[in-house]
Amino acid sequence: MMHIPLTVGSMLEHAEKFFAKKQVISQTHDKLHYLTYADIGKRTRRLMSVLKDLGAQKGDRIGTLAWNHHRHLEIYFAAPGIGSVLHTINIRLSPEHIIYIINHAEDKILFIDEDVLPLIEKIQHQLTTVEKFILMTDKEELPESTLEPLYSYEELLQTGDPTYPFITNIDENDPAGMCYTSATTGKPKGVLYSHRGIVLHSYALGLTDTAGISESDVSMPVVPQFHVNAWGTPFACTWFGCTQVMPGPRFTPKRLAEFIEKFKVTITAGVPTIWLGLLRELENGDYDISSLRAVLCGGSAAPLGLIKAFEQKLNIPFYHAYGATETTPLVTVSRLKSYQQDLTDDEKLAVRTTQGMPVPGVDMKVIGNSGEVEWDGKEMGELLLRGNWIADEYYRDDRSDSAFIDGWFHSGDVVTVNEEGLIKIVDRTNDLIKSGGEWISSVDLENALMTHDAVFEASVVAIPDEKWQERPIACVVLKEAFSEEGMKEKLLDFLKPQFAKFWLPDDILFFKEIPKTSVGKFLKRQLRGVVEEHFNIQN
């Protein structure tokens, strides 16, 4: 057989040839753009020649600080298209972390969205490797800026060569992209994505039983492009010729609902908090979202109420998925097997609330206290992963040794596996509550609380306890219509029949908001601090 390196560039080439007329619809700060893949192809080739002119070399890291739009998509293909590395930077991180990430990755060129410019101006003197800045704007004139040199993306493109070729003499294991995890403790950790990993991951996204991404889809990635490459959907959607709708900077639930209706979006992907927000918008507004055939939800476990609302009230298939920055990210997706179609609605929901089973190409094992766990849906263990789109190290980072052991990535997620091979995230290894020698799953308690009508969000953390070692405390945000009065007792009564007595939280605290990471996960470390302060606990 021939051995043709699997490359990111070849995916856009396929779209240029065979889906030339299909569109990318892109919201930027100033307007809505309509481009075809023929356009995107030529613009990407121009950008590649520009990057080469600016001195970008094979292996150089090219940083982006940008929302979801067509220019960001073009860099997705242009950076790896010349053998450089696309480094998407999470713009929601603290300036300190952003500085750390850019310097640690040694980014040479930075692509910047208009609204991120002030931040970069502020930190520019702490950036040790960046040589050039490129502003992505629709405006003809560049704004006044202290960045030097600062180029206009569109002006540069005009000087580019629209026929510039994608690199082909490259090892498919070479890095094409990188992303830093927004770790809840310590500095962010970098992960490199290989060309091979991204292409194989794209195949997996196109499988009928995974996301089934198809030419007939209209895909709107709501998950940011700086969050594990928008879960790889822009790569797969381009390759398979989908219409893509990029919702642009600082979108609101209203814009999402409007775009779904207007562009007949068929598939979208994002974290639970996004869908909670959209759900509220849909309940209050009058939108036709019947085009949606799939909502992919990952990043953290979706509460049952959310899944139920999409599946049963809105009649939109809601696919619970699981992955991580270290896994490109798709690892599992929860789909009903053919022989589960006859289950009752509640039984189906029980399947839907699992994270599902590994997609073809990913191998897993779950290690408990005494080796691999039973597939009984009960025994807990840490999820270990292997595959061609699973990282084998953190980029130049000592912490690699504790996560990548004997060829397996130790995810830090505690799961059970049922007899069908479906995993269910029980907790993070660090968030499990150890009470009296037993384990309590904070996630199970959270999910139960979030099925209560009055609860908008709930997070459960441990506080130290002399007798039991640790005890759970629930932190709850109520929906607007509900008052805190008597609610603590009501919620405890609500939990009682569902859990063993020792699982019940010792207290329930009410909050206006629960602190979250930049990608929408509960920031338990910070929350624990607040709770410990509340109880006057000294560490």
Add this chain to the structure above:
Amino acid sequence: MMHIPLTVGSMLEHAEKFFAKKQVISQTHDKLHYLTYADIGKRTRRLMSVLKDLGAQKGDRIGTLAWNHHRHLEIYFAAPGIGSVLHTINIRLSPEHIIYIINHAEDKILFIDEDVLPLIEKIQHQLTTVEKFILMTDKEELPESTLEPLYSYEELLQTGDPTYPFITNIDENDPAGMCYTSATTGKPKGVLYSHRGIVLHSYALGLTDTAGISESDVSMPVVPQFHVNAWGTPFACTWFGCTQVMPGPRFTPKRLAEFIEKFKVTITAGVPTIWLGLLRELENGDYDISSLRAVLCGGSAAPLGLIKAFEQKLNIPFYHAYGATETTPLVTVSRLKSYQQDLTDDEKLAVRTTQGMPVPGVDMKVIGNSGEVEWDGKEMGELLLRGNWIADEYYRDDRSDSAFIDGWFHSGDVVTVNEEGLIKIVDRTNDLIKSGGEWISSVDLENALMTHDAVFEASVVAIPDEKWQERPIACVVLKEAFSEEGMKEKLLDFLKPQFAKFWLPDDILFFKEIPKTSVGKFLKRQLRGVVEEHFNIQN
């Protein structure tokens, strides 16, 4: 990223774990078998340990002479599972070719179906490398045989280890399988399939826009397992957890229709002659085949009438595909793009009759008289292919040099490409008719003739002509209800409005049957001989 070799064995391992309950239903000479993937997994592992005990080494070729059934499926995974090479042998070839193939491949062990035993006994003394024979039978006692040593498959399995592991320390580019093309001229040519090629090809088969093979499918491969691995469907269907129905030895259209109804088959694959036969059976019998969601048709171009009958009369999507032994085989599949859904029925049919566009992972170019052809649906050129499941040589064969040039496989197929990138096979480079300096497509004439109500099959060949160099002669098989009388004129009148005058055949000859290759393609070389004899042409 981790680099895990893509291996054939890992696909069955996935099915064992996550689709343990799903079934393979298999017709053998004596009975219908029902096995789960848990069973198939254990039996395959037993077989691997048996093969090792029998002395099979990494790289050794293991031959099969067998129909479509579960034991053949087990060898599909067991041979590459120990690093050996699955060599499926076309049992419909002449004994001379079978001898050549087995000796050229240097097969060490042969797996034989009951009804092929007499053939192998006859040729055994001409086999120079085979050391052991294994008979696949349901019977408890082996038949009397002159083969030595001859083992019983099921007896061997009883001695095997059901936990034997699949090989993992292997280069994914190592060969996993091989197949010889039934060349119309000269000796068969061998093609090696790598583990990498088969796994990537399986991904392609699972893509929604390709065959969309899914866990919910019930797949019945009608194309023989000795014909380019039944087009790779047994690999993909196992990986994705489909129910598989193996129709066994010497099946009839009646058995196919019955199995579709009985097992609710959703997807099937085969050559046009199979579907012509099934169509006749369906017209005469009373079958419920509403479960079918896709018929994949390849091997040779499907006549319009056939596509029309499936699409419009039976309401079953008929997917025209293209491939070759050298291409594992899937190269293109014809699917309507989303914006073609509004076309008229006839326009849709026109799309359906093309071979479609390359699936993701295959690259093509079409070279005419002056470089790459225009994508105008008119200019003809030879189809060149590149990709990870495209061969880069014939196995130990001097003829490699003329087919594999500068990194491209020269398919020998002449095609046009339309503005959507859809290819249409016009002819074989060798079968194009050159008349008066112009090219005439024998395939276009055949397809036109086969849309006529009276025509069952038609093949058009060239005869030498002093003035024009070559001229077309049509060879036609009429449907039973029609007589030859006056038919020649009727058919010529039917063709006239459809073609330029110089395209019209100089004569139409009527036959009871048109000679075909062992895989159902018209055997034009032999037909040309018959026609030349008819016209008393001396070569």
